[in-house]
Amino acid sequence: MDATVVRTGTEGKTWGGGNQPLGASYGKLMMWFFILSDALTFTGFLSAYGFSRFKFMDSWPIADEVFNHFPFLHGVDAPMYYVALMTFILIFSSVTMVLAVDAGHQMKQGKVTTYMFLTIIGGLIFLGSQAWEWSNFISGEYGALKTKGDKILQFVDGEGHRVALKDIAVMHESELTTHTGNTGIWFESGSTVSEYSLESIKEGFAKNENLFIRTLDFDEEGGEKKILSREESQSWLDNNAIGVVEGANLTENEYGPPLFADFFFFITGFHGFHVFSGVIINIIIFFNVILGTYERRGSYEMVEKVGLYWHFVDLVWVFVFTFFYLV
Template sequence: MSTISKESNVWGGGSKPFDASYGKMMMWFFLLTDALTFSGFLGAYGFCRFKYSESWPLAEHVFTHFPGIKGDQPLLYVALMTFILIMSSVTMVLAVHHGKLMNKNKVAIWMFLTIIGGAIFLGSQAWEWMHFIHGTHDGSIQLADGSVAKVINSGEKIMGKTYDYEILRIGAEKYITEKDLISNLKENSKKIYGANMIVNEYGLPQFANFFFFITGFHGFHVFSGVILNIIIFINILFGTYERRGHYEMVEKVGLYWHFVDLVWVFVFTFFYLI
């Protein structure tokens, strides 16, 4: 009798209209709000990126390092980071998958690999930050009006032409090639190296601010995700979920982990590609 009245009265509590547990549903609602937060950040980035498009640095001029390889390698390192994060997402799905089959050892193995992937990603991000903060060997010059110009060495091919003297590049692709103007601008300039919250050798300081804020906020998500994964991993080893009879905690933390991957897919596109 009591079960019938429970089922007929869906909103009386005790039933699951979404056929999802409370914890999973709340994780989803949290992720939805987090998605709105990140779209706010990336939207603000897009606003500045197109508002100041003529002096906005191009990511391919900024992130050109790859460990062990000399010279410019645009996009390669961040592509590797993306690969690592997608890979760790896959290991997480496999952990959830084996959790549903109550396969304790396999859940533990895949969970462990997920943690390793997350740790490698965090290390890569730290490396990228380090290079961004330290900047290039040659640095840039900050002109009297505050704009930042990169000195292009003589002999480099620029828009199909080569110059036998140093020229300046402001922003992504505004080149100054008149000799007198260059020496005039250089006289009233100062050298800057690397990027921080105030100056940015690659262009507008707002680019550096957005970079630190968005990738930092995402990196903090990855960091807390790794911590959560470690806690769940220890619980798996202790057999907590075996005793509980289900591995739903792995699924919940898995949702969070996939969300971190999802955000990175967008950060990768809007920060590094566009």
């Protein structure tokens, strides 16, 4: 009664079984292939962004003008400083992560604990920064008008500096009010009405000779957005403008094509979700390190695996940073 043993003739060879041909454990391999598939998801998002941008090449917003806030510096034009800071925070948390992995190789529990803790803090600061960036983007700064053809008209003064709607609008009492539940019998829901009506903007525009409309289109040199003459501005205002846009949401935004805001929310949101899950996983591993789980197990490979994921999040951010803020 011999046991049925099939011999393949490959015993002892690299792919003959019983060893690790790729020199990595099952868990690490699977983490790598998860990262590969996740990287392809982000590739899909970013190339879709590129697709839409190529489609609207002439009217895409300039990132320097959209993301120019810095905490505690109100009204100061600070293009990219904040997002550069965010990038540093994420790169630095990657450094502390790789230091934790390195300490793990040497079985130094105390050091792993410290570095994991710093990594988690870095991740949390990054998440907070992203929330702040989102809230600035959603609330907007200057406001703009939208046209029948779904274009955006922004206001500038004679020197080309942006002018906010609140400095233009001539306010009257009792114009529009937001419809709420206590004012209607069949009320179910309603959208918030902007503080400024199109009429109040038109009135303010007529009063101030030093106002011009800036379209989304680039000028002939291609570096800056085209500013219309006073007459052209007036005609766009009279014939094409249909409403006021303040800030950004999924259907419209004051910075440019609605797709710009959609991609911003989707890509940075999906990345932020990765950072969030990374922080959660890091916290779980952190507690395991403190409890001595890996000390007993004799290996800190788990730290290495979560490290791979964390570096991947950093890797993705490097690309998001380039394609959203720089290019």
